[in-house]
Amino acid sequence: MTKSRLTLDEHRQLGQRLAAIRNELLRLGTQLTNAYPLAGHEAGPARKLATARTAVDKARCDLEHALFREHPQDGKTTFYHPNNALERQR
16 A cells, blocks of 8 residues: 655645754754864764754755655745745845
8 A cells, every 4th residue: 555645735844844953953053062162072962963954954855856756846945945045045
């Protein structure tokens, strides 16, 4: 039995949530690197947040590929990478 895929709106909502999580991980990592050494034991938490951010970024890319396979006419890169639209406007 084939599982149902995400709807276009579900992709949009998931993309927004993952982008927000990624941005929060970036903010927290920056806060830690400004407060603690960049090497040694105390740098561990910031490194772990960077690893989590990388995992979220990879998931966003994979989901973006799924979006375009499943909704080739209606998918947009801004679903999973909403900040890219703002950067292009500058």
